[in-house]
Amino acid sequence: MTRPKNALFLVLMAVFASGGILFSGISSYDFIVHLDRQVHAITCSFIPGAGSLDTTGTSGCYAALMSPYSSIMRTTVWGGIPIALMSMSVFAYLLFRALDVLLGKKRSDPHESLFLVAASFLPVFMSVIYFLIAVYLVGAVCKLCMGIYIASAGVFVFAILSCWKAFRAQKGGEEQAAGAAKTSVPWSRFAVYFAEGLVFVAVPVLLYLALKPAYTEEMSRCGDLAHGEDKYGVRVRLAGSASGVPAVEVLDPLCPACKGFKERLEASGLVERLDLQGVLFPLDKQCNWMVSESLHPGACAVSEAVLCAGDRAPDVLTWSLEHNEELRELGALDAKAPPTKKGPPEYARVYARVLQEFPSLGDCVNKPAVRSRINKSLRWIVSNSLPVLTPQLYVGGRKLCDEDTDLGLEFSLSRLLETRMSMALPGATAGIPAGPAGGRP
Amino acid sequence: MKPYGIHFGVGVVVLAAISILMSAWLHGAAKRVEESKAAKEGEVAVASASDVQYCSPALKTILRRVLTSCGLVKGGGSRGCQPVEAKNVAAMSGDDFNALFAPMSERAALIQYEVDKAELDEAAKALVDKTFSDQKGASYFLVVSRASPEGSVEHNRALSEARANAVLDHLKTTFNDPDLEQEVGLLWLGKEFAQLDEQFCQWKRSHAEQQCDVNQLNRSAFVAWIDCRL
Numbered sequence: 001m002t003r004p005k006n007a008l009f010l011v012l013m014a015v016f017a018s019g020g021i022l023f024s025g026i027s028s029y030d031f032i033v034h035l036d037r038q039v040h041a042i043t044c045s046f047i048p049g050a051g052s053l054d055t056t057g058t059s060g061c062y063a064a065l066m067s068p069y070s071s072i073m074r075t076t077v078w079g080g081i082p083i084a085l086m087s088m089s090v091f092a093y094l095l096f097r098a099l100d101v102l103l104g105k106k107r108s109d110p111h112e113s114l115f116l117v118a119a120s121f122l123p124v125f126m127s128v129i130y131f132l133i134a135v136y137l138v139g140a141v142c143k144l145c146m147g148i149y150i151a152s153a154g155v156f157v158f159a160i161l162s163c164w165k166a167f168r169a170q171k172g173g174e175e176q177a178a179g180a181a182k183t184s185v186p187w188s189r190f191a192v193y194f195a196e197g198l199v200f201v202a203v204p205v206l207l208y209l210a211l212k213p214a215y216t217e218e219m220s221r222c223g224d225l226a227h228g229e230d231k232y233g234v235r236v237r238l239a240g241s242a243s244g245v246p247a248v249e250v251l252d253p254l255c256p257a258c259k260g261f262k263e264r265l266e267a268s269g270l271v272e273r274l275d276l277q278g279v280l281f282p283l284d285k286q287c288n289w290m291v292s293e294s295l296h297p298g299a300c301a302v303s304e305a306v307l308c309a310g311d312r313a314p315d316v317l318t319w320s321l322e323h324n325e326e327l328r329e330l331g332a333l334d335a336k337a338p339p340t341k342k343g344p345p346e347y348a349r350v351y352a353r354v355l356q357e358f359p360s361l362g363d364c365v366n367k368p369a370v371r372s373r374i375n376k377s378l379r380w381i382v383s384n385s386l387p388v389l390t391p392q393l394y395v396g397g398r399k400l401c402d403e404d405t406d407l408g409l410e411f412s413l414s415r416l417l418e419t420r421m422s423m424a425l426p427g428a429t430a431g432i433p434a435g436p437a438g439g440r441p
Numbered sequence: 442m443k444p445y446g447i448h449f450g451v452g453v454v455v456l457a458a459i460s461i462l463m464s465a466w467l468h469g470a471a472k473r474v475e476e477s478k479a480a481k482e483g484e485v486a487v488a489s490a491s492d493v494q495y496c497s498p499a500l501k502t503i504l505r506r507v508l509t510s511c512g513l514v515k516g517g518g519s520r521g522c523q524p525v526e527a528k529n530v531a532a533m534s535g536d537d538f539n540a541l542f543a544p545m546s547e548r549a550a551l552i553q554y555e556v557d558k559a560e561l562d563e564a565a566k567a568l569v570d571k572t573f574s575d576q577k578g579a580s581y582f583l584v585v586s587r588a589s590p591e592g593s594v595e596h597n598r599a600l601s602e603a604r605a606n607a608v609l610d611h612l613k614t615t616f617n618d619p620d621l622e623q624e625v626g627l628l629w630l631g632k633e634f635a636q637l638d639e640q641f642c643q644w645k646r647s648h649a650e651q652q653c654d655v656n657q658l659n660r661s662a663f664v665a666w667i668d669c670r671l
Contacts, residue, residue, distance in 0.1 A: 025462065032466040036473035088459055096455045104447040200456055207460055211467040213474040231619050289491040289578035289668075368574035372616050375576045378488075379620070382578070387485040 006165035016154030020091030023147035027084035037403035060140035232376035298331020308364035396420035491578025549665030559603035579666030
């Protein structure tokens with residue numbers, strides 16, 4: 001048998017596997033760091049450590065990290081088991097296999113390389129699946145994930161090349177020793193390797209489950225609505241079914257975090273178990289005295305449109321969340337306009353943009369009646385002494401902790417739903433008596 | 442080294458490396474969870490009614506007396522207070538009483554009436570609506586109505602009361618506000634207490650297009666949200 005010249009390919013395979021470990025490791029780190037239930041800047045760069053951290057949650061990496069596709073078993077484990085962790089384990093296994101073949105003098109055995117090809121197909125296959133998920137479901141491609149995709153492809157390509165060289169060398173050797181018996185596929189050895197692969201994934205996963213921060217009952221208590229009834233008639237129906245657990249989301253129509261929360265809630269599939277209504281809390285000083293600076297300029301004007309829309313409120317809300325950046329920019333321009341004789345500057349550009357999209361609301365927005373309703377929304381928030389932030393979700397009158405609105409959403413919300421549903425019926429609706437919804441000014 | 446030794450050694454080293462790394466990250470997260478449990482709460486502001494700069498303790502004391510007497514503060518008397526009562530609870534001169542409202546010029550409006558009339562015209566209704574809908578975080582909406590010096594004291598008091606009630610009735614029919622009874626306070630003054638002087642001509646008026654004189658100015662209801670928590 002001729003000695004195959006596949007050492008370089010195996011080295012390159014090991015290099016790409018190491019790259020995969022690096023990218024998956026950083027991604028795992030970003031995930032694990034969020035297990036403390038706090039907000040953190042995350043890494044998002046093709047060259048780890050070279051780019052600036054994402055502190056605003058606007059990068060594709062943040063979208064991918066916070067999406068329900070970043071982990072599995074999210075309803076049984078807080079945050080779930082990160083895909084990146086399993087990806088890191090698989091790359092570690094491939095590195096081990098490549099080094100084993102290289103250093104263990106198994107390069108002459110083409111079956112060793114054949115197993116490398118089979119094993120390295122898994123990350124390529126998963127990369128394709130996750131790329132499609134990123135493009136079509138998450139709507140953002142993450143730079144770290146791109147690194148993982150490239151590492152997967154590199155590992156696969158060099159495994160194939162290594163295998164090809166090994167088989168070529170074997171073929172040459174067989175021609176030299178004509179008549180030698182053809183080696184059969186060593187299935188039992190492959191089974192051992194496969195079992196080793198399982199160990200490489202299982203050990204980190206079990207360690208992760210054993211060492212991750214515990215989620216205690218105490219951590220799920222974040223307050224209740226003191227006066228949940230809708231005495232002002234300012235709630236708008238958002239989603240879910242009438243038979244679901246009554247829930248109130250406090251939101252700002254121009255808040256990027258509310259957009260992210262809406263997407264996560266919809267992706268979780270749990271929204272169908274809620275009877276979800278919304279209370280508007282625009283963080284815009286034009287109508288909200290609780291903020292000294294407008295966090296979301298124009299949110300008061302857009303909130304008027306949501307209340308004016310009646311049954312179409314979810315459509316207006318969805319549109320405003322989709323266009324929150326554009327509308328906030330318009331609002332910021334409007335806010336810079338000099339005061340008029342009648343008072344402070346109005347949000348002329350924001351109103352015009354809203355009416356361009358929803359012309360039928362022209363008779364309602366920017367009128368005293370709807371402004372009064374916005375004020376009542378804010379007074380409802382004051383009467384419940386809610387924190388000045390959005391979004392907030394109250395299920396059956398109990399608050400879903402702010403720390404549980406991203407990675408821990410599925411776990412915490414499903415537990416909250418079970419608690420509320422298991423309680424006696426009156427308790428399940430405590431704090432949320434039926435009230436007018438939909439809203440007409 | 443034998444191939445099995447390399448196989449086992451490399452496998453253990455690689456697996457141990459990623460496991461140790463991950464354990465360290467998890468340990469850090471668990472430690473931060475414990476620290477956050479011990480951290481003090483209250484970093485986020487809590488929603489509350491507004492309490493602006495001009496709400497000094499002295500002003501609040503006087504407002505509390507006036508508002509309690511006029512039925513705005515829970516536990517107080519019935520809605521509306523007579524001029525003499527207002528004078529007593531405020532314990533101040535008419536000029537000082539008017540000075541109380543001076544800082545509210547941006548939030549206030551003067552709803553003007555025709556001579557010897559208590560009905561709101563369209564301009565008056567529009568200004569009431571605009572002022573009332575601009576509540577922001579204010580807790581109390583004061584309606585202080587007056588009558589010009591013509592006519593008897595009794596007639597002027599009755600006219601003043603009718604003007605205050607006209608504003609309240611309009612608010613009731615226009616705004617479906619369940620808190621109206623707790624937030625709108627009426628105060629009707631005759632000609633003998635706290636007449637408005639010419640400086641109030643600069644304030645928002647429903648008859649802004651007409652020339653402003655003192656008699657016309659006092660055929661009015663002063664309406665304003667008061668941004669003070671009592």
